[in-house]
Amino acid sequence: MITEALMVAILAFAACGQNKPPIRNPDFGLNVKQLVQRHGYPFENHTVVTQDGYILEIHRIPYGRNSIAYNNRPPMLLIPGIMCSSVDWVNTGPEKALGFILADRGYDVWLGNTRGTTWSRRHIRLDPDRDKKEFWDYSFHEIGSYDLPAFIDHMLNVTAHKRLFYVGHSQGTASLFVLASLKPHYNNKIRLSIALSPLAYAAHIRSPVTLFIAKFWSLVEAFVHTTQFYEVLPSTPLFGLLAQIFCNDYSPFQNSICAGIFYVAGGYSPDQLNTSLIPVIGSNTPSGSSMKQMQHYAQLYLSKSFRQYDYGGKINLEKYNQPTPPKYDLGKVTIPHLFYYGSNDLFSRKEDVDKTVSELPNVIINKRIEGFNHLDSLWGIDAVKLIFNEVLEFMKQF
Ligand SMILES: *[C@@H]1O[C@H](CO)[C@@H](O)[C@H](O)[C@H]1NC(C)=O
Numbered sequence: 331m332i333t334e335a336l337m338v339a340i341l342a343f344a345a346c347g348q349n350k351p352p353i354r355n356p357d358f359g360l361n362v363k364q365l366v367q368r369h370g371y372p373f374e375n376h377t378v379v380t381q382d383g384y385i386l387e388i389h390r391i392p393y394g395r396n397s398i399a400y401n402n403r404p405p406m407l408l409i410p411g412i413m414c415s416s417v418d419w420v421n422t423g424p425e426k427a428l429g430f431i432l433a434d435r436g437y438d439v440w441l442g443n444t445r446g447t448t449w450s451r452r453h454i455r456l457d458p459d460r461d462k463k464e465f466w467d468y469s470f471h472e473i474g475s476y477d478l479p480a481f482i483d484h485m486l487n488v489t490a491h492k493r494l495f496y497v498g499h500s501q502g503t504a505s506l507f508v509l510a511s512l513k514p515h516y517n518n519k520i521r522l523s524i525a526l527s528p529l530a531y532a533a534h535i536r537s538p539v540t541l542f543i544a545k546f547w548s549l550v551e552a553f554v555h556t557t558q559f560y561e562v563l564p565s566t567p568l569f570g571l572l573a574q575i576f577c578n579d580y581s582p583f584q585n586s587i588c589a590g591i592f593y594v595a596g597g598y599s600p601d602q603l604n605t606s607l608i609p610v611i612g613s614n615t616p617s618g619s620s621m622k623q624m625q626h627y628a629q630l631y632l633s634k635s636f637r638q639y640d641y642g643g644k645i646n647l648e649k650y651n652q653p654t655p656p657k658y659d660l661g662k663v664t665i666p667h668l669f670y671y672g673s674n675d676l677f678s679r680k681e682d683v684d685k686t687v688s689e690l691p692n693v694i695i696n697k698r699i700e701g702f703n704h705l706d707s708l709w710g711i712d713a714v715k716l717i718f719n720e721v722l723e724f725m726k727q728f
Pocket residue numbers: 361362363375376377387449
């Protein structure tokens with residue numbers, strides 16, 4: 331209530347200071363359920379519990395706008411990247427968002443929310459605020475080992491299908507590689523995986539955040555433990571509010587500071603970022619992550635290897651029975667894969683993607699898109715034209 335009152339007050343104040351009233355996109359401030367329903371799609375909310383006790387939500391768009399209910403549609407699981415949640419597959423609207431497009435094209439769409447993010451910040455025993463150290467002790471490794479199998483088992487159970495289509499963005503690809511290499515029987519449950527801005531080998535990452543953590547590794551680690559800074563950027567209405575005030579279509583900051591934040595996060599991309607959508611995206615994103623997720627990526631950069639978390643020699647021996655962390659065996663990932671990433675991507679760099687592809691036995695297409703950054707395979711103005719249309723054609727063959 332207080333937040334809402336504050337929001338109204340600040341919006342009113344911001345509106346007074348401008349010549350024209352700020353355009354307020356009707357999707358601004360909506361959560362995933364409200365946004366999906368506002369556009370005329372059905373929304374279902376499912377809960378699963380992982381083997382290690384995390385309570386996760388998976389949001390389902392079982393059919394499209396103009397179709398008659400459940401008619402045995404092929405199920406698809408969409409897993410977003412770090413700091414993102416189910417809403418990030420729909421927040422660019424019915425014409426542009428992959429979640430909506432797939433529902434309209436006849437698929438049964440399931441949007442997973444991985445542990446620690448807005449809708450999955452729960453555990454059967456641990457409290458995310460009181461038991462910080464334990465609750466936030468995970469990276470993409472645990473997401474792949476526990477969250478993905480919980481989603482997949484639940485979906486196959488509910489739909490009575492034997493196999494599903496998978497779409498991962500960024501961390502959503504790394505976690506699938508973890509799952510399929512460590513629990514290879516899951517390879518048979520996936521018809522085709524669409525890897526958007528894929529991540530595995532990461533020796534050439536240029537993200538300033540990752541490079542900072544890598545360069546100041548021991549300082550960062552000491553800081554995290556002394557200040558208990560285990561959770562990073564949890565979801566708050568404040569982001570959306572700031573985005574609406576400072577990044578609306580009349581704001582002088584929209585194309586400078588606001589767009590700049592996206593370029594720092596994913597890479598320079600002035601032709602693909604729809605700056606009008608920043609307040610809508612900011613309404614729910616970032617949606618939180620653990621610090622350990624970011625540290626694990628910095629380790630992939632430092633070690634030039636796609637391997638489990640490095641705890642240091644002594645603890646590695648206890649955990650892994652060897653002084654260095656075990657590598658993930660990409661050779662075991664037999665799922666057919668389509669790879670799409672951008673030439674301006676700060677995370678999925680050509681050298682690393684090519685190395686990953688060379689070790690995966692079943693990559694059907696590996697496409698580098700000129701001018702796209704890390705986020706454009708999700709939100710880019712031309713993502714439908716340059717990626718999604720082709721993906722829909724490929725899916726008919728599987
Ligand atoms: C889904 O259901 C849970 C449990 O009832 C609830 O807490 C949560 O708010 C729901 N999520 C959405 C997006 O409505």
